[in-house]
Amino acid sequence: MVDTDTPRTEVAPDRTKRIAALWATLVAVPVTLVVGVIAFATIKPDDPEKSERTPVAIPSTPVVMDAPQLDERTSTVCLAVTSQLPVKIRDLPARAVSAGPEQNAAFGEPAVTVACGVPQPETCKVPDDATPGCVPMDTELLIMNNVCWWAAPGSGGATITTMDREVPVRVTVPESYENPAQWANEFSDTIVKTVKSKQAGTMPSGCE
Structure with missing residues (x-):
């Protein structure tokens, strides 16, 4: 009895899976960048000029003005x-x-x-x-x-x-x-x- 080898069938790559993997890679990069930007903004210290700015104190003393006699x-x-x-x-x-x-x-x-x-x-x-x-x-x-x-x-x-x-x-x-x-x-x-x-x-x- 002669064994007959069954021809090997080449399995074609799953095109759908490759496209999905490619999109996952492309999406992952900007998401990583966005997360990094948010983290940087969160830990970045406040503007020192803004944090040190304080309202001008209003003196309790009256403002000196002349008051000439009016008709x-x-x-x-x-x-x-x-x-x-x-x-x-x-x-x-x-x-x-x-x-x-x-x-x-x-x-x-x-x-x-x-x-x-x-x-x-x-x-x-x-x-x-x-x-x-x-x-x-x-x-x-x-x-x-x-x-x-x-x-x-x-x-x-x-x-x-x-x-x-x-x-x-x-x-x-x-x-x-x-x-x-x-x-x-x-x-x-x-x-x-x-x-x-x-x-x-x-x-x-x-x-x-």
Whole structure:
């Protein structure tokens, strides 16, 4: 009897298993990377500057401000202004003032101050007018939220005064604050509600 060898059958590789193994390898690499990134983020120390940053302490002492005598009508308008001011502007809380709370206000440290009933800056008479404190004829006035402001030039902070109101309001912003005009603008809405605009033709041309 002759043994007949049964021909060997070559088993073809399982294509499905190979593809599955390949995908498992490809997926495993990014998952490992993601896990590593998460672990690094978890153990990474906090930014030292952020962790050491602390709020500015607000002194309990009042902010020193002058309180000149005002006439009856101006006093009434200024009382309306100060009574409508918010208890905080951005992150600056309101503070007590040394004099005239019915016409003055202060916020934060260093203090942003508001003074109502101050002298109205006058427009210079000629282009090269050297009169101290006059508003140059070619100056660019700031119209913000329907209030016309003039930012006086100078160092050591900004002095910004309304130019279009029957009763002037002045805001002083210490130099440590960025964009001082935007800090003054925090009070524009209150001024619009409480102080009437000057009549047309009586305010600087840059305000009309």
